[in-house]
Amino acid sequence: MGTEQLVKKAIKGNDDAFLQLIQTYKVDLYKTALSFLRSEEEALEAIQEVTYRAYKGIRKIKEASYFKTWLIRIMINYCNDQLKSRKRVILNDEMLSSLGVSENHTEMELKDAMLGLDEKSREILTLKYFHDLKIKDIADTMQCPEGTVKTWLNKALKALREKLEEKGGNVNV
The missing domain is CATH 1.10.1740.10 (RNA polymerase sigma factor, region 2, helix turn helix motif)
Structure with missing residues (x-):
């Protein structure tokens, strides 16, 4: 069935x-x-x-x-x-590696950076990189258009990069 x-x-x-x-x-x-x-x-x-x-x-x-x-x-x-x-905020090793965080950043630095993001950014990064959901599925989950998800994802990644750069080092996100 x-x-x-x-x-x-x-x-x-x-x-x-x-x-x-x-x-x-x-x-x-x-x-x-x-x-x-x-x-x-x-x-x-x-x-x-x-x-x-x-x-x-x-x-x-x-x-x-x-x-x-x-x-x-x-x-x-x-x-x-x-x-x-x-x-x-909780992260796990699989999410860290899937985000492509450079080895220069410790898990603690990434947690701190994620803590500095808004709830929507944390959620969208988790759905995309931990659950490997497609943009369409994220849009369905968040009940918004795909274009909006793409915009939010780009902003979340940019904000995460900025937070990590504040900590110093190269960023591969």
Whole structure:
């Protein structure tokens, strides 16, 4: 059975279909949570909370083909709320290398630089470089035009470069 059919059944109240969908996307949810929260325990807790929120809100989905985007958006919002409450930004080694940060910059410098960025910039950099999402998918997730995502991404990268240059050294971002 296709994903869209499962989504349509879940919207109509089929719990088994909803559970199948969560099983299908649990790895994506986990990776998203881990990239933001940087703790296995917190990521697992986030999956539980997001599953609950998705279950409560499943009937709000208008387009079955956007289920994954909708689910990831719930996770991102949850993680951002958690980070706001802790007032810190989390990065992982995979994201650092995928951003192409020069070896002259330590992980701490990059964390500091990311902390200096606005929430939208941190989010877009995470989606693009950690999750390797295409511009179109980021636009769907953030519910904005692709051109806007490209502009935000360029501004986020420029701001990150500037923050890192303040720390000194060459930047490969």
